[in-house]
Amino acid sequence: MAALRDGEFVALQSLLKAPSRDAVRQLCQECFSSPPAGLGPLAQRACPGLTAGPEEAEQLVSALHNLTRHVVYHGLTRAEDILSLFPKDFHQNLKNLLTKIILENIPAWRNEAQASQISLPRLVDMDWRVDIKTSSDSISRMAVPTCLLQLKIQEDVALCGNSPVVSALTVELSKETLDTMLEGLGRIRDQLSAVASK
Amino acid sequence: MGLLNFTRDPVPEAVSGDMHNLNQLSAQQFSALTEVLFRFLTEPKEVERFLTQLSDFATMNKISLGPLKNIVKSILLVPNGALKRNLSSEQVRADFIALGLSEEKASYFAEQWKVNSPTLTRLAVGQTLMINQLIDMEWKFGVTAGSSELEKVGSIFLQLKLVIKKGSQTENIYIELTLPQFYSFLHEMERVKTSLESFS
Numbered sequence: 011m012a013a014l015r016d017g018e019f020v021a022l023q024s025l026l027k028a029p030s031r032d033a034v035r036q037l038c039q040e041c042f043s044s045p046p047a048g049l050g051p052l053a054q055r056a057c058p059g060l061t062a063g064p065e066e067a068e069q070l071v072s073a074l075h076n077l078t079r080h081v082v083y084h085g086l087t088r089a090e091d092i093l094s095l096f097p098k099d100f101h102q103n104l105k106n107l108l109t110k111i112i113l114e115n116i117p118a119w120r121n122e123a124q125a126s127q128i129s130l131p132r133l134v135d136m137d138w139r140v141d142i143k144t145s146s147d148s149i150s151r152m153a154v155p156t157c158l159l160q161l162k163i164q165e166d167v168a169l170c171g172n173s174p175v176v177s178a179l180t181v182e183l184s185k186e187t188l189d190t191m192l193e194g195l196g197r198i199r200d201q202l203s204a205v206a207s208k
Numbered sequence: 209m210g211l212l213n214f215t216r217d218p219v220p221e222a223v224s225g226d227m228h229n230l231n232q233l234s235a236q237q238f239s240a241l242t243e244v245l246f247r248f249l250t251e252p253k254e255v256e257r258f259l260t261q262l263s264d265f266a267t268m269n270k271i272s273l274g275p276l277k278n279i280v281k282s283i284l285l286v287p288n289g290a291l292k293r294n295l296s297s298e299q300v301r302a303d304f305i306a307l308g309l310s311e312e313k314a315s316y317f318a319e320q321w322k323v324n325s326p327t328l329t330r331l332a333v334g335q336t337l338m339i340n341q342l343i344d345m346e347w348k349f350g351v352t353a354g355s356s357e358l359e360k361v362g363s364i365f366l367q368l369k370l371v372i373k374k375g376s377q378t379e380n381i382y383i384e385l386t387l388p389q390f391y392s393f394l395h396e397m398e399r400v401k402t403s404l405e406s407f408s
Binding site: 079082083084085120123124126127128129130131132133136138140142143146147148149150151152153154155156157158159161163179180181182183184185187188189190191192194195196198199201202205 | 291292293294329332333335336337338339340341342343345347349352355356357358359360361363364365366367370372381382383384385387389390391393394396397398400401403404405407408
Protein backbone atom coordinates (compact mmCIF):
# COMPACT_ATOMS: atom_id res chain seq x y z
CA MET A 11 0.00 0.00 0.00
CA ALA A 12 1.48 3.29 -1.03
CA ALA A 13 2.18 5.67 1.78
CA LEU A 14 1.06 8.73 -0.08
CA ARG A 15 -0.53 9.62 -3.34
CA ASP A 16 1.78 11.09 -5.98
CA GLY A 17 0.41 14.58 -5.49
CA GLU A 18 1.28 14.40 -1.83
CA PHE A 19 4.96 13.68 -2.54
CA VAL A 20 4.97 16.73 -4.77
CA ALA A 21 3.53 18.74 -1.89
CA LEU A 22 6.37 17.55 0.34
CA GLN A 23 8.86 19.30 -1.89
CA SER A 24 7.60 22.59 -0.46
CA LEU A 25 9.84 21.72 2.47
CA LEU A 26 12.75 22.75 0.31
CA LYS A 27 11.71 26.30 1.07
CA ALA A 28 12.04 25.78 4.81
CA PRO A 29 14.56 28.08 6.52
CA SER A 30 16.50 25.31 8.29
CA ARG A 31 16.69 21.60 9.05
CA ASP A 32 15.41 22.29 12.51
CA ALA A 33 12.36 23.98 11.03
CA VAL A 34 11.68 20.82 9.02
CA ARG A 35 12.18 18.71 12.13
CA GLN A 36 9.79 20.87 14.11
CA LEU A 37 7.18 20.74 11.39
CA CYS A 38 7.42 16.94 11.15
CA GLN A 39 6.79 16.60 14.86
CA GLU A 40 3.87 18.97 14.82
CA CYS A 41 2.32 17.24 11.83
CA PHE A 42 2.55 13.84 13.42
CA SER A 43 1.13 14.94 16.75
CA SER A 44 -1.71 16.95 15.33
CA PRO A 45 -5.05 15.22 14.87
CA PRO A 46 -6.55 15.62 11.38
CA ALA A 47 -8.78 18.41 12.63
CA GLY A 48 -5.80 20.43 13.80
CA LEU A 49 -3.99 20.37 10.48
CA GLY A 50 -5.79 23.44 9.10
CA PRO A 51 -4.65 25.80 11.85
CA LEU A 52 -1.19 24.21 11.76
CA ALA A 53 -0.93 24.91 8.03
CA GLN A 54 -1.85 28.54 8.62
CA ARG A 55 0.91 28.89 11.21
CA ALA A 56 3.40 27.26 8.85
CA CYS A 57 2.70 29.59 5.90
CA PRO A 58 5.06 32.45 6.77
CA GLY A 59 8.03 30.18 7.59
CA LEU A 60 7.71 28.37 4.27
CA THR A 61 6.81 31.40 2.19
CA ALA A 62 3.96 29.34 0.86
CA GLY A 63 0.36 30.16 0.14
CA PRO A 64 -2.39 28.71 2.35
CA GLU A 65 -3.34 25.99 -0.12
CA GLU A 66 0.26 24.86 -0.59
CA ALA A 67 0.84 24.83 3.18
CA GLU A 68 -2.29 22.78 3.74
CA GLN A 69 -1.23 20.19 1.20
CA LEU A 70 2.25 19.99 2.68
CA VAL A 71 1.05 19.63 6.25
CA SER A 72 -1.47 16.97 5.25
CA ALA A 73 1.15 15.02 3.30
CA LEU A 74 3.64 15.18 6.17
CA HIS A 75 0.96 14.04 8.62
CA ASN A 76 0.05 11.09 6.43
CA LEU A 77 3.65 10.10 5.82
CA THR A 78 4.68 10.15 9.48
CA ARG A 79 1.54 8.36 10.57
CA HIS A 80 1.99 5.71 7.90
CA VAL A 81 5.51 4.93 9.09
CA VAL A 82 4.44 4.67 12.72
CA TYR A 83 1.31 2.67 11.91
CA HIS A 84 3.18 0.03 9.95
CA GLY A 85 5.99 -0.09 12.47
CA LEU A 86 8.69 0.60 9.93
CA THR A 87 12.06 0.80 11.64
CA ARG A 88 14.72 0.57 8.99
CA ALA A 89 16.00 3.41 6.90
CA GLU A 90 15.66 1.33 3.71
CA ASP A 91 11.95 0.78 4.36
CA ILE A 92 11.34 4.48 4.77
CA LEU A 93 13.52 5.48 1.83
CA SER A 94 11.65 3.06 -0.40
CA LEU A 95 8.39 4.87 0.29
CA PHE A 96 9.54 7.83 -1.79
CA PRO A 97 9.23 7.90 -5.59
CA LYS A 98 12.47 7.52 -7.54
CA ASP A 99 12.54 11.08 -8.74
CA PHE A 100 12.11 12.62 -5.30
CA HIS A 101 14.74 15.17 -4.20
CA GLN A 102 17.56 13.07 -2.72
CA ASN A 103 18.72 15.35 0.07
CA LEU A 104 15.19 16.05 1.21
CA LYS A 105 14.42 12.34 1.14
CA ASN A 106 17.46 11.59 3.29
CA LEU A 107 16.66 14.40 5.71
CA LEU A 108 13.06 13.32 6.14
CA THR A 109 14.09 9.70 6.64
CA LYS A 110 16.63 10.74 9.26
CA ILE A 111 14.11 12.91 11.11
CA ILE A 112 11.47 10.20 11.04
CA LEU A 113 13.86 7.52 12.29
CA GLU A 114 14.90 9.73 15.21
CA ASN A 115 11.33 10.29 16.24
CA ILE A 116 9.82 6.85 15.79
CA PRO A 117 10.22 5.64 19.42
CA ALA A 118 8.72 8.83 20.82
CA TRP A 119 5.92 8.80 18.26
CA ARG A 120 5.09 5.18 18.99
CA ASN A 121 4.80 5.98 22.69
CA GLU A 122 2.67 8.97 21.92
CA ALA A 123 0.34 6.84 19.80
CA GLN A 124 0.06 4.24 22.52
CA ALA A 125 -0.51 6.78 25.24
CA SER A 126 -3.30 8.45 23.33
CA GLN A 127 -5.10 5.35 22.16
CA ILE A 128 -8.65 4.80 23.28
CA SER A 129 -9.09 3.01 26.53
CA LEU A 130 -11.34 2.74 29.50
CA PRO A 131 -10.76 5.42 32.13
CA ARG A 132 -7.25 5.01 33.40
CA LEU A 133 -5.95 4.75 36.91
CA VAL A 134 -3.44 7.53 37.36
CA ASP A 135 -2.86 7.52 41.10
CA MET A 136 -3.89 5.79 44.26
CA ASP A 137 -3.64 6.64 47.97
CA TRP A 138 -4.82 4.80 51.02
CA ARG A 139 -5.28 5.16 54.73
CA VAL A 140 -6.28 2.77 57.49
CA ASP A 141 -8.82 3.92 60.08
CA ILE A 142 -9.97 2.25 63.28
CA LYS A 143 -13.71 2.56 63.83
CA THR A 144 -14.27 2.99 67.55
CA SER A 145 -17.96 3.74 67.79
CA SER A 146 -21.15 3.94 65.76
CA ASP A 147 -24.87 4.29 66.23
CA SER A 148 -25.32 0.54 66.12
CA ILE A 149 -22.63 -0.26 68.65
CA SER A 150 -20.94 2.14 71.03
CA ARG A 151 -17.60 0.46 71.52
CA MET A 152 -15.59 -1.38 68.93
CA ALA A 153 -12.16 -1.46 67.34
CA VAL A 154 -12.63 -2.33 63.72
CA PRO A 155 -9.88 -1.47 61.26
CA THR A 156 -11.01 -0.39 57.83
CA CYS A 157 -9.25 0.85 54.72
CA LEU A 158 -10.06 3.94 52.68
CA LEU A 159 -8.69 3.78 49.18
CA GLN A 160 -8.65 6.81 46.92
CA LEU A 161 -8.32 6.16 43.21
CA LYS A 162 -7.59 8.98 40.79
CA ILE A 163 -9.13 8.11 37.49
CA GLN A 164 -8.56 9.90 34.22
CA GLU A 165 -11.19 9.82 31.56
CA ASP A 166 -10.34 8.65 28.04
CA VAL A 167 -7.42 10.75 26.82
CA ALA A 168 -8.76 10.86 23.30
CA LEU A 169 -11.92 12.57 24.50
CA CYS A 170 -10.24 15.09 26.74
CA GLY A 171 -7.49 16.31 24.46
CA ASN A 172 -5.32 18.77 26.32
CA SER A 173 -7.42 19.10 29.44
CA PRO A 174 -7.70 15.65 30.98
CA VAL A 175 -10.56 15.14 33.38
CA VAL A 176 -9.40 13.44 36.52
CA SER A 177 -11.91 12.31 39.07
CA ALA A 178 -11.21 10.96 42.53
CA LEU A 179 -13.13 8.02 43.89
CA THR A 180 -12.85 7.06 47.53
CA VAL A 181 -13.77 3.50 48.35
CA GLU A 182 -14.00 1.78 51.71
CA LEU A 183 -12.83 -1.80 52.15
CA SER A 184 -13.28 -4.07 55.13
CA LYS A 185 -10.56 -6.53 55.96
CA GLU A 186 -12.53 -9.36 54.38
CA THR A 187 -13.04 -7.41 51.15
CA LEU A 188 -9.35 -6.60 51.04
CA ASP A 189 -8.40 -10.25 51.50
CA THR A 190 -10.70 -11.29 48.69
CA MET A 191 -9.34 -8.52 46.48
CA LEU A 192 -5.77 -9.56 47.17
CA GLU A 193 -6.66 -13.10 46.28
CA GLY A 194 -7.97 -11.88 42.92
CA LEU A 195 -4.94 -9.68 42.32
CA GLY A 196 -2.65 -12.58 43.19
CA ARG A 197 -4.37 -14.72 40.61
CA ILE A 198 -3.88 -11.99 38.02
CA ARG A 199 -0.19 -11.85 38.90
CA ASP A 200 0.16 -15.63 38.56
CA GLN A 201 -1.55 -15.60 35.19
CA LEU A 202 0.60 -12.72 34.01
CA SER A 203 3.74 -14.66 34.97
CA ALA A 204 2.43 -17.70 33.14
CA VAL A 205 1.86 -15.63 30.01
CA ALA A 206 5.22 -13.90 30.28
CA SER A 207 7.13 -17.13 30.66
CA LYS A 208 5.70 -18.61 27.47
CA MET B 209 -37.37 1.66 89.23
CA GLY B 210 -33.72 2.52 89.51
CA LEU B 211 -31.38 3.55 86.69
CA LEU B 212 -31.32 1.06 83.87
CA ASN B 213 -28.21 0.07 81.95
CA PHE B 214 -29.77 -0.52 78.58
CA THR B 215 -31.47 2.83 78.14
CA ARG B 216 -31.55 6.39 79.51
CA ASP B 217 -35.09 7.04 78.29
CA PRO B 218 -38.13 6.24 80.43
CA VAL B 219 -39.48 2.76 79.79
CA PRO B 220 -43.04 2.47 78.39
CA GLU B 221 -45.65 1.76 81.05
CA ALA B 222 -46.77 -1.47 79.46
CA VAL B 223 -43.42 -3.08 80.17
CA SER B 224 -43.96 -3.94 83.82
CA GLY B 225 -47.32 -5.53 82.98
CA ASP B 226 -45.62 -7.57 80.23
CA MET B 227 -42.90 -8.71 82.64
CA HIS B 228 -45.56 -9.79 85.10
CA ASN B 229 -47.17 -11.90 82.37
CA LEU B 230 -43.84 -13.40 81.47
CA ASN B 231 -43.36 -14.48 85.05
CA GLN B 232 -46.51 -16.61 84.69
CA LEU B 233 -44.87 -18.77 82.02
CA SER B 234 -43.25 -22.01 83.08
CA ALA B 235 -39.49 -22.33 82.84
CA GLN B 236 -39.90 -24.54 79.77
CA GLN B 237 -42.21 -22.08 78.02
CA PHE B 238 -39.86 -19.19 78.79
CA SER B 239 -36.94 -21.16 77.44
CA ALA B 240 -38.80 -21.91 74.20
CA LEU B 241 -39.79 -18.27 73.78
CA THR B 242 -36.22 -17.11 74.45
CA GLU B 243 -34.97 -19.47 71.76
CA VAL B 244 -37.37 -17.99 69.20
CA LEU B 245 -36.27 -14.49 70.15
CA PHE B 246 -32.55 -15.16 69.83
CA ARG B 247 -32.99 -16.97 66.56
CA PHE B 248 -34.60 -13.79 65.25
CA LEU B 249 -31.95 -11.50 66.75
CA THR B 250 -29.13 -13.48 65.14
CA GLU B 251 -30.94 -13.57 61.79
CA PRO B 252 -32.87 -10.31 61.65
CA LYS B 253 -33.85 -10.77 58.01
CA GLU B 254 -36.00 -13.82 58.79
CA VAL B 255 -39.04 -11.81 59.78
CA GLU B 256 -41.60 -14.22 58.26
CA ARG B 257 -40.07 -17.16 60.11
CA PHE B 258 -40.05 -15.22 63.37
CA LEU B 259 -43.72 -14.32 63.10
CA THR B 260 -44.64 -17.91 62.23
CA GLN B 261 -42.72 -19.24 65.22
CA LEU B 262 -44.38 -16.73 67.53
CA SER B 263 -47.75 -17.72 66.19
CA ASP B 264 -46.97 -21.41 66.76
CA PHE B 265 -45.82 -20.65 70.30
CA ALA B 266 -49.05 -18.78 70.97
CA THR B 267 -51.19 -21.64 69.71
CA MET B 268 -49.25 -24.36 71.56
CA ASN B 269 -49.38 -22.53 74.88
CA LYS B 270 -52.91 -21.21 74.49
CA ILE B 271 -51.88 -17.57 74.64
CA SER B 272 -53.41 -14.90 72.40
CA LEU B 273 -51.04 -13.68 69.72
CA GLY B 274 -51.74 -9.96 70.28
CA PRO B 275 -50.63 -9.82 73.94
CA LEU B 276 -47.72 -12.13 73.10
CA LYS B 277 -46.45 -9.68 70.47
CA ASN B 278 -46.58 -6.87 73.01
CA ILE B 279 -44.63 -8.95 75.49
CA VAL B 280 -42.02 -9.73 72.86
CA LYS B 281 -41.74 -6.04 71.97
CA SER B 282 -41.04 -5.25 75.61
CA ILE B 283 -38.47 -8.00 75.99
CA LEU B 284 -36.61 -6.96 72.84
CA LEU B 285 -36.03 -3.47 74.22
CA VAL B 286 -33.35 -4.87 76.51
CA PRO B 287 -31.13 -6.82 74.09
CA ASN B 288 -31.31 -4.01 71.52
CA GLY B 289 -30.17 -1.42 74.05
CA ALA B 290 -27.62 -3.81 75.50
CA LEU B 291 -26.04 -4.33 72.09
CA LYS B 292 -25.67 -0.61 71.45
CA ARG B 293 -24.08 -0.09 74.83
CA ASN B 294 -21.88 -3.20 74.96
CA LEU B 295 -23.53 -4.38 78.19
CA SER B 296 -22.27 -7.42 80.07
CA SER B 297 -24.59 -10.31 80.90
CA GLU B 298 -24.70 -9.19 84.57
CA GLN B 299 -25.97 -5.80 83.49
CA VAL B 300 -28.62 -7.41 81.27
CA ARG B 301 -29.72 -9.61 84.17
CA ALA B 302 -29.86 -6.62 86.52
CA ASP B 303 -31.99 -4.68 84.03
CA PHE B 304 -34.53 -7.47 83.63
CA ILE B 305 -34.83 -7.78 87.40
CA ALA B 306 -35.28 -4.02 87.68
CA LEU B 307 -38.07 -4.26 85.10
CA GLY B 308 -39.85 -6.89 87.19
CA LEU B 309 -38.80 -10.21 85.68
CA SER B 310 -38.15 -13.04 88.12
CA GLU B 311 -34.53 -13.71 89.08
CA GLU B 312 -34.61 -17.17 87.59
CA LYS B 313 -35.86 -15.99 84.20
CA ALA B 314 -33.58 -12.96 84.21
CA SER B 315 -30.55 -15.17 84.85
CA TYR B 316 -31.60 -17.56 82.10
CA PHE B 317 -32.02 -14.76 79.57
CA ALA B 318 -28.71 -13.17 80.56
CA GLU B 319 -27.01 -16.52 80.05
CA GLN B 320 -28.45 -16.83 76.53
CA TRP B 321 -27.35 -13.25 75.91
CA LYS B 322 -23.77 -14.14 76.81
CA VAL B 323 -23.79 -17.11 74.46
CA ASN B 324 -25.17 -15.13 71.54
CA SER B 325 -23.37 -11.83 72.00
CA PRO B 326 -20.37 -12.55 69.71
CA THR B 327 -22.74 -13.19 66.81
CA LEU B 328 -24.90 -10.19 67.68
CA THR B 329 -21.88 -7.90 68.03
CA ARG B 330 -20.57 -9.02 64.66
CA LEU B 331 -23.94 -8.24 63.12
CA ALA B 332 -24.01 -4.76 64.67
CA VAL B 333 -20.51 -4.01 63.45
CA GLY B 334 -21.51 -5.18 60.01
CA GLN B 335 -24.33 -2.67 60.00
CA THR B 336 -21.97 0.20 60.73
CA LEU B 337 -21.81 2.94 58.14
CA MET B 338 -19.42 2.38 55.25
CA ILE B 339 -18.69 4.99 52.63
CA ASN B 340 -18.72 3.75 49.03
CA GLN B 341 -18.23 0.20 50.13
CA LEU B 342 -16.47 -1.98 47.62
CA ILE B 343 -18.64 -5.05 47.20
CA ASP B 344 -17.22 -6.77 44.16
CA MET B 345 -14.32 -6.69 41.79
CA GLU B 346 -14.14 -8.29 38.35
CA TRP B 347 -11.15 -8.23 36.08
CA LYS B 348 -9.81 -9.20 32.74
CA PHE B 349 -6.53 -8.72 31.05
CA GLY B 350 -5.37 -9.19 27.54
CA VAL B 351 -3.20 -7.93 24.79
CA THR B 352 -3.86 -4.90 22.64
CA ALA B 353 -3.27 -6.26 19.17
CA GLY B 354 -3.56 -3.10 17.14
CA SER B 355 -5.06 0.35 17.03
CA SER B 356 -5.92 2.99 14.49
CA GLU B 357 -2.51 4.55 15.00
CA LEU B 358 -0.40 1.42 15.34
CA GLU B 359 -0.93 -1.66 13.24
CA LYS B 360 0.81 -3.96 15.70
CA VAL B 361 0.88 -3.12 19.36
CA GLY B 362 1.28 -6.18 21.57
CA SER B 363 0.96 -4.44 24.90
CA ILE B 364 -0.77 -5.91 27.92
CA PHE B 365 -3.76 -4.17 29.45
CA LEU B 366 -5.61 -4.92 32.63
CA GLN B 367 -9.21 -3.87 33.19
CA LEU B 368 -10.92 -3.81 36.53
CA LYS B 369 -14.61 -3.44 37.23
CA LEU B 370 -15.28 -2.27 40.76
CA VAL B 371 -18.81 -2.52 42.12
CA ILE B 372 -19.38 0.20 44.70
CA LYS B 373 -22.34 0.54 47.00
CA LYS B 374 -23.47 4.15 46.96
CA GLY B 375 -26.33 4.53 49.40
CA SER B 376 -28.87 1.94 48.33
CA GLN B 377 -27.67 1.63 44.72
CA THR B 378 -24.61 0.05 43.26
CA GLU B 379 -22.34 1.77 40.80
CA ASN B 380 -19.89 0.12 38.43
CA ILE B 381 -16.53 1.74 37.93
CA TYR B 382 -14.35 0.60 35.06
CA ILE B 383 -10.66 1.34 35.05
CA GLU B 384 -7.69 0.30 33.04
CA LEU B 385 -4.21 -0.21 34.37
CA THR B 386 -0.86 -0.70 32.73
CA LEU B 387 1.32 -3.51 33.93
CA PRO B 388 3.63 -1.37 36.08
CA GLN B 389 0.58 0.26 37.65
CA PHE B 390 -0.86 -3.14 38.42
CA TYR B 391 2.28 -4.29 40.24
CA SER B 392 2.40 -1.03 42.13
CA PHE B 393 -1.29 -1.40 43.07
CA LEU B 394 -0.75 -4.97 44.23
CA HIS B 395 2.24 -3.87 46.31
CA GLU B 396 0.24 -1.09 47.97
CA MET B 397 -2.68 -3.42 48.72
CA GLU B 398 -0.31 -5.83 50.40
CA ARG B 399 0.94 -2.99 52.57
CA VAL B 400 -2.66 -2.16 53.49
CA LYS B 401 -3.24 -5.77 54.48
CA THR B 402 -0.21 -5.74 56.75
CA SER B 403 -1.42 -2.54 58.31
CA LEU B 404 -4.96 -3.87 58.86
CA GLU B 405 -3.62 -7.07 60.34
CA SER B 406 -1.45 -5.24 62.83
CA PHE B 407 -4.56 -3.48 64.14
CA SER B 408 -6.84 -6.52 64.36
